[in-house]
Amino acid sequence: MYQYDAIDQTIVDERVRQFRDQTQRFLRGELTEDQYRPLRLQNGLYIQRFAPMLRVAIPYGVLSTTQVRMLAHIARTYDRGYGHFTTRQNIQYNWPKLESVPDILEDLASVEMHAIQTSGNCIRNTTSDQYAGVASDELEDPRAYCEIIRQWSSLHPEFAYLPRKFKIAVTASKTDRAAIRVHDIGLHLIENDHGERGFAVYVGGGLGRTPVIGVKIRDFLAPTDLLSYLEAILRVYNRLGRRDNKYKARIKILVRESGAERFTDWVEAEWAKIRTGSLELGVDDIQQMQAYFEPPAYAATEDSAEIDTQAAQNPAFGRWLKHNVIAHKQAGYRIVTVSLKDPNEAPGDCTAEQMERVADLADEYGFGEVRTTHEQNLILPDVPHAALFNVWSALDELGLATANHGTISDMIACPGLDFCSLANAGSIGVAREINDLFADLDEQYDLGEIKLKMSGCMNGCGHHSVGHIGILGVDKKGEEWYQIMLGGSAAEDATLGQRLGASVSKHDIAPAVRKIVDRYAELREGEELFVDTVNRLGIAPFREAVYG
Amino acid sequence: MILLRTDGSRESINLRVLDADEAPSGAAWEAVGLDHPALAEAESPTGLTLANDVNVETLDCDPQRFAFILLDFPAFTDGRAYSQARVLSEQLGYQGTLVAGGELLQDQAHYLKRCGFNAFALADAEAADRLAQGFNDFTAAYQATSRHELPVYRRRRA
Numbered sequence: 001m002y003q004y005d006a007i008d009q010t011i012v013d014e015r016v017r018q019f020r021d022q023t024q025r026f027l028r029g030e031l032t033e034d035q036y037r038p039l040r041l042q043n044g045l046y047i048q049r050f051a052p053m054l055r056v057a058i059p060y061g062v063l064s065t066t067q068v069r070m071l072a073h074i075a076r077t078y079d080r081g082y083g084h085f086t087t088r089q090n091i092q093y094n095w096p097k098l099e100s101v102p103d104i105l106e107d108l109a110s111v112e113m114h115a116i117q118t119s120g121n122c123i124r125n126t127t128s129d130q131y132a133g134v135a136s137d138e139l140e141d142p143r144a145y146c147e148i149i150r151q152w153s154s155l156h157p158e159f160a161y162l163p164r165k166f167k168i169a170v171t172a173s174k175t176d177r178a179a180i181r182v183h184d185i186g187l188h189l190i191e192n193d194h195g196e197r198g199f200a201v202y203v204g205g206g207l208g209r210t211p212v213i214g215v216k217i218r219d220f221l222a223p224t225d226l227l228s229y230l231e232a233i234l235r236v237y238n239r240l241g242r243r244d245n246k247y248k249a250r251i252k253i254l255v256r257e258s259g260a261e262r263f264t265d266w267v268e269a270e271w272a273k274i275r276t277g278s279l280e281l282g283v284d285d286i287q288q289m290q291a292y293f294e295p296p297a298y299a300a301t302e303d304s305a306e307i308d309t310q311a312a313q314n315p316a317f318g319r320w321l322k323h324n325v326i327a328h329k330q331a332g333y334r335i336v337t338v339s340l341k342d343p344n345e346a347p348g349d350c351t352a353e354q355m356e357r358v359a360d361l362a363d364e365y366g367f368g369e370v371r372t373t374h375e376q377n378l379i380l381p382d383v384p385h386a387a388l389f390n391v392w393s394a395l396d397e398l399g400l401a402t403a404n405h406g407t408i409s410d411m412i413a414c415p416g417l418d419f420c421s422l423a424n425a426g427s428i429g430v431a432r433e434i435n436d437l438f439a440d441l442d443e444q445y446d447l448g449e450i451k452l453k454m455s456g457c458m459n460g461c462g463h464h465s466v467g468h469i470g471i472l473g474v475d476k477k478g479e480e481w482y483q484i485m486l487g488g489s490a491a492e493d494a495t496l497g498q499r500l501g502a503s504v505s506k507h508d509i510a511p512a513v514r515k516i517v518d519r520y521a522e523l524r525e526g527e528e529l530f531v532d533t534v535n536r537l538g539i540a541p542f543r544e545a546v547y548g
Numbered sequence: 549m550i551l552l553r554t555d556g557s558r559e560s561i562n563l564r565v566l567d568a569d570e571a572p573s574g575a576a577w578e579a580v581g582l583d584h585p586a587l588a589e590a591e592s593p594t595g596l597t598l599a600n601d602v603n604v605e606t607l608d609c610d611p612q613r614f615a616f617i618l619l620d621f622p623a624f625t626d627g628r629a630y631s632q633a634r635v636l637s638e639q640l641g642y643q644g645t646l647v648a649g650g651e652l653l654q655d656q657a658h659y660l661k662r663c664g665f666n667a668f669a670l671a672d673a674e675a676a677d678r679l680a681q682g683f684n685d686f687t688a689a690y691q692a693t694s695r696h697e698l699p700v701y702r703r704r705r706a
């Protein structure tokens with residue numbers, strides 16, 4: 001993985017010092033709340049319902065075990081012993097004290113981490129495929145490009161005060177696990193007809209109040225042109241993005257109002273001016289970055305023959321093996337999903353002890369690396385096949401082996417009313433009620449892949465508009481109500497879900513989900529997936545199931 | 549008004565933006581807007597001021613005519629003038645004094661400097677002191693943005 005050199009360390013250390021000074025000036029009354037707000041947001045600090053919330057960047061979801069242990073230390077020392085992994089592969093702490101945030105940042109800087117641009121109207125953490133570098137279906141490891149983008153976008157002097165937040169995602173597999181088409185910029189590494197690699201560039205996707213699927217504005221961009229092209233897009237957006245209305249300020253509105261064609265013309269014209277300047281990457285610049293992401297020293301091992309016996313003797317292990325373990329590009333290894341979706345816990349929450357034990361496992365049965373996913377789980381990327389039983393046993397003891405990856409209970413949910421000051425309605429309680437109605441894991445397996453995504457308000461942090469089943473919390477005369485959407489997808493066939501009907505009360509939302517799924521079970525043909533049944537039949541039968 | 553420069557020097561100036569019907573007097577810190585008739589004259593007014601929604605890439609007057617160009621930050625959270633400054637200094641090769649005016653906080657100082665601003669119009673000495681403190685918040689950066697820096701990937705292999 002990437003390692004800081006003196007330049008990176010200096011920047012992060014100086015940012016900590018700057019933020020400490022900003023916070024002190026605020027506490028001394030030298031900065032007003034209005035002046036301090038954008039400054040703290042650019043460092044991931046929100047003032048939440050109960051306490052400040054600090055969001056720490058996990059660039060493209062990659063962590064060393066040293067970093068994981070530091071995240072655990074912070075949870076224990078400055079918070080209430082846990083953290084919440086988010087849909088942007090970051091981690092949030094819900095209970096730090098404002099005065100201690102500079103100390104937290106200093107601790108983070110000591111392990112090459114920061115909270116730079118995890119919020120605010122600037123370029124946010126670049127996200128990617130959680131299986132980058134180990135996926136059996138990828139063209140190339142996208143992380144080198146993610147890191148190049150991270151460095152270019154960090155404290156970029158021109159783009160710190162954009163009209164609105166700006167998110168970039170990169171993927172290099174056919175299967176899009178990074179949801180690139182719901183990002184402001186989505187980059188898809190592909191091979192063209194001449195066998196050259198480059199990026200298909202999508203712009204203007206996004207969730208929130210006006211969800212939009214991004215449009216392709218360039219079929220092929222040479223990797224050496226990556227930064228100049230990004231800079232051209234950002235400059236056009238900084239200049240022309242709307243600043244008169246917060247809800248119309250995202251780039252998706254600019255693309256829509258100007259038309260994709262005109263927008264593309266502006267970008268291409270700007271790009272032509274800066275393409276061959278200092279922004280042009282050399283092939284050797286890229287190679288230098290790729291050297292950080294060389295595969296680790298895999299042992300020449302084969303799959304273990306014992307595993308079938310272990311699975312037969314221990315059905316729980318067998319289930320986990322089937323659902324939470326996937327193929328690795330290296331023979332003899334597997335990728336393991338560490339489930340943060342215990343039915344009794346809030347999705348994405350993880351205790352300090354769990355983090356530390358996962359780090360131990362990654363050291364013992366891997367190369368000291370852990371990943372976070374936009375689906376709010378953790379990944380052990382390099383587990384030897386023969387060690388799977390041991391890893392499972394350890395995870396099981398920690399409550400991290402819920403064998404539900406890809407099922408309805410592997411749901412995404414934002415913190416909602418329990419923590420977020422913007423929320424209309426709770427997510428965590430509803431998640432629990434839904435889990436109660438789907439307590440039987442075998443039934444979940446029969447139902448197959450159902451991506452349930454839930455947000456506590458229109459901001460859509462829980463990606464509800466692209467859930468196979470999406471749930472959105474709304475406020476109805478001070479009460480918590482829920483809208484239901486069906487048929488969305490964040491993958492390569494990205495689609496927005498359709499609204500099923502009038503919102504339902506808190507009391508009715510979990511039973512409504514149950515009715516939808518029951519109707520699917522009746523209507524499904526053979527092994528047909530939920531989303532395919534919805535696409536085949538439309539939402540009418542499901543509307544009837546819920547509303548009678 | 550105090551003019552602070554990126555080298556830390558400051559001077560007290562009388563910065564004036566002329567109304568369209570006001571003739572330039574030739575004084576040092578007089579600026580005109582794009583609608584000023586004096587722009588059509590052969591003799592240039594000293595300075596030009598641009599609103600932050602002007603596309604500097606399509607200016608139909610030569611920026612080099614002006615000893616200074618004043619760009620505006622109506623609020624410090626409105627970052628359009630950063631792009632204008634970079635285009636002026638990097639693409640159009642503007643060599644004169646690029647002045648930032650409006651709401652400037654010390655927390656923006658290093659960004660302003662790196663985008664090519666080399667002077668800042670501030671209300672008083674105190675504001676100048678505060679902004680100057682921010683010049684050195686960072687001694688390192690990833691991007692090549694001002695006129696003389698190299699991007700990080702070039703420096704690392706130097």
Ligand code: SF4
Pocket residue numbers: 414415416417420421422423424455456457458459460461462
């Ligand atoms: S979706 Fe709304 S309620 Fe949920 S975390 Fe985002 S802002 Fe808060």
